[in-house]
Amino acid sequence: MANPSLLILPGDGIGPEVMEQVKRVIAWFGDNRGMQFDVSEDLVGGAAYDAHGTPLHDDTMAKALEVDAVLLGAVGGPKYDDLDFSVKPERGLLRLRKEMDLFSNLRPAQCFDALADFSSLKKDVVAGLDIMIVRELTSGVYFGEPRGIFEEGNERVGINTQRYTESEIDRVARSAFELARRRNNKVCSMEKANVMESGILWREVVQKVHDEDYPDVELSHMYADNGAMQLVRAPKQFDVILTDNLFGDILSDCAAMLTGSLGMLPSASLGAPAANGRPKALYEPVHGSAPDITGQGKANPIACVLSFAMALRYSFDQGAEATRLENAIEAVLAGGARTADLMGAEGGRPISTTEMGDAILAALDESL
Ligand code: IPM
Ligand code: MG
DSSP: OOEEEEEEEETTTTTHHHHHHHHHHHHHHHHHOOOOEEEEEOOOHHHHHHSSSSOOOOHHHHHHHHHSEEEEOOOGGGGGGTOGGGGGGHHHHHHHHHTOOOOOOEEEEEOOOOGGGGGGHHHHHTTTOOEEEEEEEEGGGEEOOOOOOOOOOOOOOEEOOOOOOOHHHHHHHHHHHHHHTTTEEEEEEEOTEEEEEHHHHHHHHHHHHHHHHHTTEEEEEHHHHHHHHHHHHGGGGGGGEEOOOOHHHHHHHHHHHHTSOOGGEEEEEEEOOOTTTEEEEEEEEEHHHHGGGGGTTTTOOOHHHHHHHHHHHTTOHHHHHHHHHHHHHHHHHHTTOGGGGGGTTTTOOOHHHHHHHHHHHHHHHHTT
């Protein structure tokens, strides 16, 4: 059987630096666990724009549709701020999500014990936190038509459209319920059914999918603004949060910060299963390209490495190996290794991106 295939798109800013460490981890699994991947690499975002004048070349798009999983670093940077909207680095990422039809975006927010002091919230509010946000990723106001900036009388009007079909809500709801069954069996769905018709439909469809096919899962509904408040007040009440594209964008940043560092959080964007049973999938850290620290060896590679752990679990059915990698990272943190973003009041010398990679590989060796 052919090796599973991975397309690596390091992208911009700290993307290439953190991805270097992921490549070492991938090689480790090849050398030590007999898991060989066919790895190819290409450009996305500003890097692709610089080379080809587009943030995602058609050939790269075609490759992404062929491989078993895509690993992406980060896109964007101040250098590209003045580009036309249609060729901004972010458009490359949005095109991948849309054309791969990655409708279900999994964003875990997990608070590592060693970092609980790091959260801006009190330790007891976040210690042991383990929630999963399921964000709809291919529809809603990000893609709805009409959109644009138009002339209206003697002024301009900016328009975006929040639009959801029943089937779009149905499929992402199913993915949240399936996930909940493998966790603590609770889903809280968030929308604004008090002001938006799309929210009313969202609530109805989620409830229907639940009642028909997932009655064993505990389901609740919450307005998204209250959800934001509850996330900061008492985040441990949640298990799986199901929400739309825009609310999910905002709520996941909020949840991420609870854990102490954006540099720690991975994500998976999944589509429907392909013929070989594997879902179309793209894995990426939640953090951005961090232009302020690019090229200084300061970036924390953990979020990107944990994204590869998610690939092992969700694309390659290697849950035990994913856990091995997650435990290695937990051990590294418990041992006191800290990149600059994780330096708190305790002080000390931060380690570099590469040193964090060294520590993770050493912990993996220990795990054998
Ligand atoms: C995210 C990012 C993206 C989004 C940007 C980079 C297009 O904020 O993945 O959360 O808004 O979805
Ligand atoms: Mg975001």
